[in-house]
Amino acid sequence: MQYQYQEIENKWRKYWAENKTFAAEDNSVKPKYYVLDMFPYPSGAGLHVGHPLGYIASDVYARYKRLLGFNVLHPMGYDSFGLPAEQYAIQTGQHPAITTKMNIEGGVDKQGNVIPGYRNQLDKIGFSFDWDREVRTSEPNYYKWTxxxxxxxxxxxxxxxxxxxxxxxxxxxxxxxxxxxxxxxxxxxxxxxxxxxxxxxxxxxxxxxxxxxxxxxxxxxxxxxxxxxxxxxxxxxxxxxxxxxxxxxxxxxxxxxxxxxxxxxxxxxxxxxEGLDWTDSIKDIQRNWIGKSVGASVKFAVHNSQSSNKSLQTENCGLKTDFIEVFTTRPDTIFGVSFMVLAPEHDLVDVITTAEQKSEIEAYKKAASLKSERDRQSDIKNITGAFTGAYAIHPFTGDKIQIWIGDYVLATYGTGAVMAVPCGDQRDWDFATHFGIEIKNIFKDKDISEAAYTEKDAIITDSDFLNNLPAKEAIKKAIAEIEKRGFGKGKTQYRLRDAVFxxxxxxxxxxxxxxxxxxxxxxxxxxxxxxxxxxxxxxxxxxxxxxxxxxxxxxxxxxxxxxxxxxxxxxxxAGSSWYFLRYMDDHNDNEFVAKEKVNYWKNVDLYIGGAEHATGHLLYARFWTKFLYDLGYIPFDEPFQKMINQGMIQGNSALVYRVMLHVEVAFKNSSENIIIPTRRYCFISKNKIESYHKLILLIPNSIQNEIIDEEINKKETTINSDYNSINIKVDNVTSGYADVNFLNGNKLNIEQFKKWRDEFNDAYFILEDSGDFIVDREVEKMSKSKYNVQTPDELVDKYGADTLRCYEMFLGPLEQHKPWDTQGITGVHGFLKKLWRLFHDDNGFVVSDETPTQEELKSLHKTIKKVKEDIERFSFNTPVSAYMICVNELTAQKCNKRAILEPLLIILAPYAPHIAEELWAKLGNTESITYAVFPKYNEAYLVESNHKYPVSFNGKMRFILELPTTLTAAEVESEVMGNEQTIKQLGGQTPKKVIVVPNKIINFVV
RNA sequence: GCCCGAGUGGCGGAAUUGGUAGACGCGCACGACUCAAACUCGUGUUCUUACGAGUGCCGGUUCGACUCCGGCCUCGGGUACCA
Structure with missing residues (x-):
């Protein structure tokens, strides 16, 4: 009896929808678990196989948690405002609400393109979403609360x-x-x-x-x-x-x-x-983006400057004058300050610039303003600046120090001004060296003749009260002194800017x-x-x-x-910063979420999505969550407790090599030559390209003759004249794409390919000796323009959703980027067929109630153990191999016993829910397998009586010796010493040492 | 430049706390079934004729290293005058 996946999958999809199998309970005594996928934007292009990767993983986990008795919230919805729909609206005049709806629900657009619809595509894969909770950010009943x-x-x-x-x-x-x-x-x-x-x-x-x-x-x-x-x-x-x-x-x-x-x-x-279970990489990205710097803000008085602009004046140390405020992370180096630099846009520049420097400063400011942000960044090596003619007073030494402007100082960071310490900062060092400004060395025994010394491990010298202190202590002491004397204070600065909304x-x-x-x-x-x-x-x-x-x-x-x-x-x-809260209570017209619901569901336990949102969505959602927490609306201040970032699935493009043949066939009738020029593509199979590459101008005669014959045949029917001559010119070899859907493995379906484009219709193909046309492959981004897009729909049609789910997981670790390759999918499909055959023979369903053997129990229980441990550490690829091993073993054991197969179905259900439901029902169960109980593994079944000891010599395994597990280390040693293979390996030598780790290994040191 | 992450067969990958490297699957080869092909099933498949070698490279710790430590190389991601 065959595995009819289409029939089975349609049946259970319908059953789940009708019975609302995956509805989360709001008032449950069960422990809660919240599994969420990152909010998708419903684009018209629909899903490709990369999109559901994370959804499958989260679905596996959600289904697994249900089997453990959790009340699982696993919703889905759409971040449906956005630029693409609007750009499309501008082009077509169609309201973006209409196209957005179509992108979600499917239909035919104005240009006649069939839009599959996100929802239809998602439904095909058998996700256990609670669809009654769907939200769309562009719906008024949602954005009311935004x-x-x-x-x-x-x-x-x-x-x-x-x-x-x-x-x-x-x-x-x-x-x-x-x-x-x-x-x-x-x-x-x-x-x-x-x-x-x-x-x-x-x-x-x-x-x-x-x-x-x-x-x-x-x-x-x-x-x-x-x-x-x-x-x-x-x-x-x-x-x-x-x-x-x-x-x-x-x-x-x-x-x-x-x-x-x-x-x-x-x-x-x-x-x-710190408290979040996210990857270090995402945490680092956020930390860097926020960019915390600890240091001091210090005010430097400007010499002889009392501007008329009162707002620039400050009172400080009894002086009423203009001050330049700077932020520094190295207040310990304050005695190394030998000049100051302001950003060209700094407010004080016009005030302090002296008459004789005016024109130079003006010219510099103008030049800086004309440079784009990008030019300023890419022009780092080019050191520029201008002297204002003004001087600041060093707050400790009273020295006069020059004030410069330079565009290496950013107006938007800190105060837009720096105290320059050329001995300790490379940019200051470069600036001072370029303009010949004095460089003071305040680091004991450090050479600064070639570059600044930027490490924080030097001892400070020539610095008054900071002398002989290491940097860390000097920083503290300097801040204390700056605060005491009243011209600055300890300060923390962030790179993060307020967000334009x-x-x-x-x-x-x-x-x-x-x-x-x-x-x-x-x-x-x-x-x-x-x-x-x-x-x-x-x-x-x-x-x-x-x-x-x-x-x-x-x-x-x-x-x-x-x-x-x-x-x-x-x-x-805006809409995506709080959507995870709305899923808890999406029909509420009076509140954005009811207190009792958010108190029960709390924050998201597992969040799966791409790493590209590190500085956007993930930061903003955390911000809004903290804000709502502050106002007492929600009982937690972090939205996503654990997050996994799935890797990108890359496309595996199919490249075909080709040359253009310019064919000129001359025909002769009574009075004139008629030349009919035609262009024909000639495609060359991958392994033939080497030989043809060199013969680019020498298309072999056999091929020429074939082409000539074809051309003559074509023309003879239309032109009433005799063939005279033919001339073929050949362009260089180029490569183009073939749609990956025309492939069977690396073999191109030539008929499909020819129909794809009119100009390929009469193309000539140079095949492998085997008669196949083989394409070359290249891993690159999956995109329409590269014709390497694989939709889940096609694969579901061909192999079924269970196969697709298992296969996407089987590809490798979730977090890793990996190329999509459908070749392996047959192996996974074969596994499900094999599982089906455990329950069936040619005549139908055959499962026995016999007592299982030790061996069968062992196969089952080691699988239960492995699957449970693997899912719990979010290793989604390895359980699939465990299932395969188990099914392979049970097949070899010819096991069709209920006591083994029934628990196997439960542990398989998160990955292949449709087939699991079908077989579960066939075993006589009337309730969905969704809420079955995940079986406990019994260690007793896994105990071995013998252990196969690998026997190594200097760490290299040479042979295997099977011994009872009950032997002590000493007994194992005496057994192995007497073994003839040992004697042979030792060749008469006495081992220096024998290491025996009971039930693990034996190692001889020779 | 700086900060993360990753480098294992022809390919995707496995090896959870240092203990048999290459599980599982693909691909490939051979065989069975078949008039034949497909499907299916079986066997083999890191390299090397062998001795042996082998997890990016060099070195270290250890009885023992894909795993730990130091230095480097390559690729991917982030960031880029942030004082």
Whole structure:
């Protein structure tokens, strides 16, 4: 009886859907387990075999946990706002909601392309998702709550004393009664004001001031503007100076934008990593991205400078003058400071530059401003700068030190100014050397004539009170002294910037915001969601406003209480920063998630997805989680406890070698020669390419004759004349792609290939001696343009979902990148057929109730043990071989006993659920195997009476000696010493030492 | 440059705490079944004629190293004047 996988799989898919087999229980006494896949964006291209890799692994784990008695939450949904749908909408005029829906549910698009639909593709693979909990970020009932969370962020500030976010009301209360002097907040630079000041201000002034404190705030910031996409981009959306999507250039632009004060959470985002079970690599990426530096901020007075600009002046050490504030991680080297460098954009540059240096500085500033961010980065070796003519006063020595500007100092980091210590910093050393500035050496016995000494292990010298201290102690002492004398303090600096939160695009969440003048106000909760209005075009307006500016006030579903609605939309990461919470309670109309549900489900136990979200989604989701925790809405402050990053499945492209033949056949009729030129492709099989490569101009006569015959035959029917001559010119050998779906192994199906393109129709093929056409292979990214895309659908049709699931797992460790190769899939399919045959003979189902043998029990129990241990350490590939070994052994033992096969089905069910359900039912079970009990392995069955000792000489195994496991080390030694193979190996020598590890190994040292 | 990760047969990979390197599968070869092919089943398959050698390279620790330590090479990922 044959294994009819299609029939079986359709049957159980239907059963699971009808019975809601995978519905998670909200009020369960069972322990919970939350398994989540990273939120997919439903693209029109659909799934290729790389996408489900992580889903299969998480599904295996979810099913395994159910067998252990856990109440498992395993949901799926769509991150359905995004650029591709919008770009498509711009091209076709079709509303992105329509195309998005089609991408999920399938259909035929405007151009007549069949869209398979994500959901249909996912369903075919037999995932145990609880589909009743599906969410889509672009649905108003979902983004209502994204808007609600935005409102909480707007209505909050970060209290550094409590080290958490608080409601803005607590801040306003303080302003009203005490002003801001005592407020310790993460905020923009705000001048000190009193309660009287505050109370005297207008509503508008108060609102503008509060924006400096809000966690979601509006400000004029330098943003990454991408003209091609018509929107700003966050730092994590830019790779190598161009946009991650599309690779368009990005420029800096000052714009009024929404931002998120994620910097308030910098320290907690670093510290929180420690408790997470993530790879070190992702943790490192996040740590580096946040970029914590510990040091001191120090103020250097500018000599003889009292600018008219009061805001630049500060009072310090009794001096009222202009100060340059710098941040340094090496305050221990302060006596090595021999000059200072400001970024060209620094506010003080114009103030302090002397008349005689003015023109040089102006020229330098201009040159620097013309350089793009990218040029500045790529031009590192070229040292540039200019002297301002001004001097700073060294706070300890009182020495006058030159103030320079240079574009190696970044305006956006720290204070935009550095104290230059050329002996201890390579860039400062390079700068000083280039411009001939003095280099002081403050390191004992270190040579700095060739380069700076950047290690932190030197002893400090020539540094007054820091002399003879090692760097670490000197840093502490220097900070203490700087603080004591009042010109600076210990400080921690982060590289992380606040995240720009608005996008000038249509297909995203509208902000629940309206404006009165320039002041933003929130739409009431009762009026949420603010629904995305219809617009005539998805493009910016003529005067450069975002597409939503095309909607008139009355086009919105809410009445605008002010002058206008917000025209920006939220970025892609808004909806994905909290979606894991919504799955717990996706139908709730009153709350984003009910307290009792989030208290039960808590955070995600296992999160599987790509590593490419390290600095985006994974950082933002952690930020929002911490924020919601601070406000008491959720009981945990990390969203994803354990994460596995699956590797990319690469395509295995098929390359065909080809030359173009220019064939000119001349025909002669009574009066003239008619030359019919044609072009024909000649494809050359892989192993023939070497011989033809050299003979490029000498296509063998036999082939020429064949072509001539073919051409004559063709032409004779159309031209009434005689063949005269033929001339064939041959181009160089090139390679092109063949669609991998035309292959059987590496053999090309020539008929399919010929039909693929009209111009291949009359192509000539040079075959292997065997008569096959063999393609060359190349591993590269899986993509449509390389014709190496393999969809799961085709494989499910050909081998079944169980085979695909097992095979994707069998390919190798989940985390590793690996090329896709369908050749191996037959082996896995064969294994399932073999399993089927354990239960069936030619006449049908045959399972016996006989008592199993020791050998059969051993095969089963070692498999139970291995599978359990492997799944628990997330080694998803190795259980598949364990199943294969078990089935191979049981086949050899001709075992068809229920007592063995029934538990085997349970442990196999996470990987091959359809066949497991079918055989489980055939054994007489009436309930789904999903909630069966994972069998316990019994150590007793695994005990051996004999051990096969490998006998090694100097660590090299030479023969195997089987001895009872009960022997002591001494008994083993005497046994092995008397063995004739030992005597032969020793050849008369006396071993120096014999090592016996009972039931492991024997090793002779000779 | 700096920070991570990885290098094992023709290929994907296995070896969980240092203890038989190459499990399992593919591919390949041979054989059986068949008029034949496909399917299926069986046998073999790291290299070497052998002695032996062998987990990127060099060295170390150990009775014993794919596994631990030091130095290097190659590939992949991150980051890039971050003071």
């Amino acid at each position: 808007q609600w969370i935005f409102k909480q962020l707007f209505n909050s500030w970060y209290n550094k004393d409590a080290d958490k976010a608080e409601k803005i009301d607590t801040l306003i209360e303080q302003f009203k009664t005490k002003g801001n002097a005592a407020v310790n907040a993460v905020c923009d630079d705000v001048a000190v004001f009193s309660a009287t000041d505050w109370n005297s201000w207008s509503e508008e002034q108060q609102q503008q001031l509060l924006l400096n404190y809000r966690i979601a705030y509006l400000s004029d910031t330098w943003v990454n503007w991408c003209p091609a996409l018509g929107t700003v981009l966050a730092n994590d959306e830019i790779k190598d100076g161009v946009s991650e999507r599309g690779g368009h250039p990005v420029e800096q632009k000052l714009m009024r934008q929404w931002s998120m004060r994620i910097t308030a959470y910098a320290e907690r985002l670093i510290n929180g990593l 608005s996008r000038q695009r249509y297909w995203g969440e509208p902000f629940p915001v309206y404006y009165k003048g320039d002041v933003p106000y929130l739409i009431n909760d009762a009026n949420l969601p603010v629904v995305l209005p219809e617009v005539d075009k998805y493009l910016p307006t003529e005067d450069g406003q975002p597409p939503l500016a095309r909607a008139k006030n009355e086009d919105w579903n809410v009445t605008c209480p002010g002058d206008r609605m917000e025209y920006n939309t939220m970025p892609g990461w």
